[in-house]
Amino acid sequence: MGTTRHRSATRGRAWTGGLLVAALSHLTLTHAAAADSERIAVLEQKLDQSLQTIQELSARVHDLEVQVAQGAPAAANKPPGRTAAAAPAATIPSDTAQRLARVEQTVTQMAASAGQHAEGSGLPLHGFADVGVGNHNATFSQYQGANVGTLEFFLTPRLGSRTRALFELNFEVGSDGTVGVDLERAQIGYQFSDSATVWLGRFHTPYGYYNTAFHHGQQIATSLRRPRFIDFEDHGGIMPAHSVGMWLTGSERIGDEKLTYDAYIGNSQRITGGILDMNNAGNTHGSTIVGGNLGLLLSGALDGLKIGVDAFQTRIEDQDQAPSYFSQVKSFGAYASYDTDNWENIAEFHVFNNQDLTGHTGTHRSEAGFVQIGYRTGRYTPYARYERGAFQQSDPFFAAQTSGSSYYRDALGLRFDVDLVSALKLELAQTHLTDRVIGSYDEALIQYAIRF
């Protein structure tokens, strides 16, 4: 009993203590919150006053500038290249000039203190997302209905004057319908000059035009989806869209034209589960992918036109076989893009000369390419695309890939820019499978894509 009373008393003291602590905490927090609120209110008031003052001074500067302009119209006729500050000084009455200078100085100082936002936070974060609906999924044709595309985040931190970094973190729905996370790009680079930057890490393999011009964010692409054969590895692409290694890139003016170049070396890829994998951690046999890309940006009447050629060679291990099969893959490409205010036309073509290094089936030649024509007219961009992949099924490199069958696809689409950062796209397409499986299917797809 006594024990019971003691427990009750202890419990009571504990409750009392607890209540006291809670009350004190509440008081402290309330006080702190009240203090913060007061400080915020004072700061807001000061900010409002500052902004009002800036507005008044800006208006005053504007008025004075108008007066000066009216009083000295000759100032507007000064020759180009003449020092801007010297011209009006000669024509402005001295008292007006002094007043103007004082007011401008005040505004400048206030604007300088208020304009810190222009310098940024040091870690810009951007993102892309898209959702869609259709009688098929745009990527995985076995599904239909509504779908979530991707949500991805870009980080381009501001580092030193010559160090650059780019990270692309992507949340995407896979072929099994589940959401996966992928570090699509992780590049850290050093910029030697305007014409040379070297990157280390995981990057988009710079073959052709499309693979480096566009990324996972569909908002910046005119079309609703990438051409199938240069789609990303886990979305049905049959080329090594990503490489892990070193990439030297840059451009150099040659007269009015501009020459662009890429040279890269990285881990050779492998095939596992019927999908190309870029070997993020390295590979076990030291094989490499080596390649390059040369482009020329034209000017004058051909301003907006870029033409180029590219090539790469790699040794692919098919780990779905036991023991593994190896193929030497050689790709040669050519491309052209015409990007102006109105036109966005892209053509890209690749030839593959692959050699079976294990089964001794010899060499195999395959081809793939696409042509896309788009015309921007206001907020609407209608586009048409034809793409084709003719892949030798006796080539172990294509035979081992789930999406390695030959096909061709026609597509007509319309992009509508809702605003600068969001676009609604409609695409009607017909896909024909021509060897591993013979058949075709029609697609009606809608996509809403944004960037932020």
Added chain:
Amino acid sequence: MIRSSAKLLLTVLLCAGCAVARAADLYLICNSGVSLGASDVRDLFLGEKQFAGELRLVPVDNSAAQNVFLERVLKMNVAKYSTTWTKKSFRDGINPPLVTGSDAEALAYVKRTPGACSYVGTANTAGVRVVSTL
């Protein structure tokens, strides 16, 4: 008849005067430590030129004069400029120009930031280097 002709002539002269004044009210400015040619301005604001010698350049957009700048220098509209930079940024890992909200803010930023360049509509550009006048 003479009166209406005079009015017409006056209107034409006023319009011409406005056109001349308008054509001269954009100043491309840089921090005083920057040595940059007028021909480099386009490349600078499209991210193609990032260094002047060893100095890292910092292009700064001025929203108060951006439309005029895009029209006269880059020959493109805001939508195309935005798209160009989005593609450039996510391909090359560089960030688009910072944005200031007024001539005064742009001037202040350029004055105090080594390598900074911008454009303003005011002729009072004391303390910065005028690369060209358009």
